Amino acid sequence: MKARITITLKNGVLDPQGKAIEGALSSLGFPGVSNVRQGKYIELDIEGGDAQAAEAAVNDMCDKLLANTVIENYSVKVS
């Protein structure tokens, strides 16, 4: 099964990378862009045919390794 994980900074956590992108877009001539936030996206294949078990395992991976849950949120989609 394929798992798609999106990891984003929590609201209120400063995102200097997002700010840099916002500034660059503005100087490239894209007006009206705001609230740019950069996060991570991870795809992985996981063995087994049970979507619920796979999702639980991936949530566990996020808690233990992939996301820093102090400052980041994550969402998992298994298909």
Added chain:
Amino acid sequence: MKARITITLKNGVLDPQGKAIEGALSSLGFPGVSNVRQGKYIELDIEGGDAQAAEAAVNDMCDKLLANTVIENYSVKVS
């Protein structure tokens, strides 16, 4: 409108970061995980009420700044 952009490495492009995650997951005791690929996720707000125009603008941003289209694919969702 909110745009969500996912940027991933093209197939065939080596992903050492994904390999490192795969190794770390395996040593943490998560078996059966393979093909780990890490990409980027960017969220931004864009002014205007026309979803098609917004999507075209965001595609343009990806081509010009956000993605390296030689080695990366991107997908855009506007809502």
